[in-house]
Amino acid sequence: MSPIDRRHFLSQLSLATVAVAAGGFVSRSFDKDGFVEVELAPGKLRGVRHNGVNIFRGVPYGGKVSGDRRFRRPAPVEPWTGVRSSVFGAPSMQPPRHNEPAPAEDCLFLNVWTPANDNRKRPVMFYNHGGGFVIGSGASQSQDGSNLARNFDVVVVQTNHRLGLLGFLYLDEIAGDEYAGSGNMGMLDIVDGLKWVHENIAQFGGDPNNVMIFGESGGGAKTSCLYAMPSAAPYFNKASIESGPGVRMTPKETAAETTALLLRELNIAPKDWRKLLDVPAADLLAIQNKLPSVPPFIDKDNKEKPQPGAGGFGPVVDGKVLPIHPFDPAAPDISKNKPLLVGWNEDEYNFFIWQRKEVDLVKIDFEGLQKKLETFHGADTEKMISTYRKTMPDASAIDVLVAITSIAMMGLGSIDIAEKKVQQNGAPVYLYNFGYKSEKKILDTDYPMGTPHAMDISFKFNNEVPPKDPSQPSESFFGGSKPERFVASHHFAELWTTFARTGKPAAKDVPEWPAYNMKDRPTMRIDTKCEVINNRFKEELAMWKSIRKA
Known part of the structure; x- marks a missing residue:
């Protein structure tokens, strides 16, 4: 049979949608103006209390991912002095987003909605935004977590994380050990967000031992990947995959072809791959937009021979960070009891x-x-x-x-x-x-x-x-x-x-x-x-x- 044209579908979808030191609880306070303060290891956060919900926006959960950290694991969060205000952080590089900060390469921020910072151990709902791995953020208005927190007594967390080629460019075979896992940096960012939750969410009234991950569309596929990732396993207890079944992801062979295609577009020889670190992020985004926006669909009935054509950026089955396809040939053993x-x-x-x-x-x-x-x-x-x-x-x-x-x-x-x-x-x-x-x-x-x-x-x-x-x-x-x-x-x-x-x-x-x-x-x-x-x-x-x- 002819395969379902999932590549065309995902390309349309992507155009349409949507390491932190552990910190002990030090203090919290409510003032008469409707603010709430929490002190974590890197510094103090000021949230806004609005209609019975404490909202903390733009919380750094990872440090620098630009410059010499591009395509690598993030630097630690830099401590700050004074009180950090509640303002949405930049989303990953993509076209500008309505009523959100300008996209930027350094984008590792998360948002928290909680009924109260009172150590009540509420269930935590950790949402992965959609957007086909190339667009989206944790600040979209339709997924505001206030009503869930207020009406159902839960804590909601959403992250921004690296997307597109900045989050999923596979360099493992040409760049050495420093860049191991490069094809899954965007997924590892999400894991860092989960780790931040595990270490800090008790201070926001959440239970670090009762965490649900969920996501829609591209976020559903991200959730499928987390369900199969050893690094994510300690940090969540249950999951929901919504309108985005990620049964199979990109094989590393196809990801390597995509990397070669990108280098040819930039006129960079593979041995000179480090020149990628000097290309402005905006120029990389422009090149990304010239290529297919998502990976080619892998026909599950023809696993050994992916459809021809490289291009597209998404999670890579690299045998390490993502050891296997999430649900092929079977559900992942690592999440058997979730x-x-x-x-x-x-x-x-x-x-x-x-x-x-x-x-x-x-x-x-x-x-x-x-x-x-x-x-x-x-x-x-x-x-x-x-x-x-x-x-x-x-x-x-x-x-x-x-x-x-x-x-x-x-x-x-x-x-x-x-x-x-x-x-x-x-x-x-x-x-x-x-x-x-x-x-x-x-x-x-x-x-x-x-x-x-x-x-x-x-x-x-x-x-x-x-x-x-x-x-x-x-x-x-x-x-x-x-x-x-x-x-x-x-x-x-x-x-x-x-x-x-x-x-x-x-x-x-x-x-x-x-x-x-x-x-x-x-x-x-x-x-x-x-x-x-x-x-x-x-x-x-x-x-x-x-x-x-x-």
């Missing part, structure tokens, strides 16, 4: 129709659908369409396109992860679909967004809430304006925070969520009314498995 959530949104593909402004797709007929899918799926297209027309008898051609492409992008990998986790006979795994339907329309069409990629972010962070002033208009970017969305958001957030607290997702007015198993294959559909659906997409999945084996 509970897992995994799933996807029902209408993922609508995000990309919206983002690429492909208005004509909304009017596609079944003849056009056949031609479009044949580009990616070849001779399997007819069987694919006939299966979906049987299971969706009232669906239009665009409905079928969205259903097929959404499950191909995110669903098949999510189910693959769930099945492999079950086969491990360790901690439970829980499979979900997010299904709340937004009434907002795509572009200038009459076709609703439904449940597109990335819409889950504001819902799971409980940022779909009624405005404090009822006279003010209330509409979210993807979620629309129907008040029912507040219920769906509360369900989503309560399920996730309960999982963070106990390792089992649960919520009031939501049915008991059984762990996934190979007999019933239960899936929780998250909406205003949540329901457990056994063996969901049975006929469709049988079709997918048959064409994968062909």
Whole structure:
């Protein structure tokens, strides 16, 4: 069969989205102006207390990663004098971000949201932002952690970390021991953030021994990698992989080809690789933007022969930092006893129709659908369409396109992860679909967004809430304006925070969520009314498995 065009999908996604010394607790104080101070080993931090939440922004968890530290492990955090204010830190090099500091090479900052700095040992929810390994930050408005902290009594942490070629350029074979692990610097930054949490989060009211890692899209793939990384294993207890199943990552052979391609673009001989250290970061970003933005998709049915073509930057299976593919051929033994959530949104593909402004797709007929899918799926297209027309008898051609492409992008990998986790006979795994339907329309069409990629972010962070002033208009970017969305958001957030607290997702007015198993294959559909659906997409999945084996 022709492989799913995951490379094209991830390239669109990347364009669209989104060592610290241990410090003992010294002091904390609240003043009448709504500030809170904490003293760590490097110096004092001043947070802002706002609506019942203490917010600490731009906390350094690693030092310099520019200059002679480029492509290497960071320098230690430099101590500071006085009190460091709560201001978002720079995100990694990328195009400028709305309402955030200018991107910069030195970007190792994290943000903390906590109900109180009171040593209460709350569960910690450590979020990995999306953006296809090349864009994004821990300061995006949709993933603000205030409501989760306030409404569900948890501590939320998010990091900025190195992205793109600054975070994932593989130099191990040409640069020597100092640059070992260079293809995974961005992932090791996240591990440093987790280490900071382990050493410091008790001072922010969090429990260092109850940490959940989670992430959406590219952040889901980062979470998959952390689930398989020995250096991360001591610092988290459970995980959630959301609309970003990272089953396989880039083999080091392909990563080496990408490095060679970059050097040719810069007219640098491999023996002169050190010249990379002198290229301005902005120039490296410009070169990165000329190359494919993400690694080529590795066909899981043809593991020994990746698709041709280097280019793209993301985690590298280097045999050391990332010893194995996260979920191929099996779930990683290192996390056997760590509970897992995994799933996807029902209408993922609508995000990309919206983002690429492909208005004509909304009017596609079944003849056009056949031609479009044949580009990616070849001779399997007819069987694919006939299966979906049987299971969706009232669906239009665009409905079928969205259903097929959404499950191909995110669903098949999510189910693959769930099945492999079950086969491990360790901690439970829980499979979900997010299904709340937004009434907002795509572009200038009459076709609703439904449940597109990335819409889950504001819902799971409980940022779909009624405005404090009822006279003010209330509409979210993807979620629309129907008040029912507040219920769906509360369900989503309560399920996730309960999982963070106990390792089992649960919520009031939501049915008991059984762990996934190979007999019933239960899936929780998250909406205003949540329901457990056994063996969901049975006929469709049988079709997918048959064409994968062909």
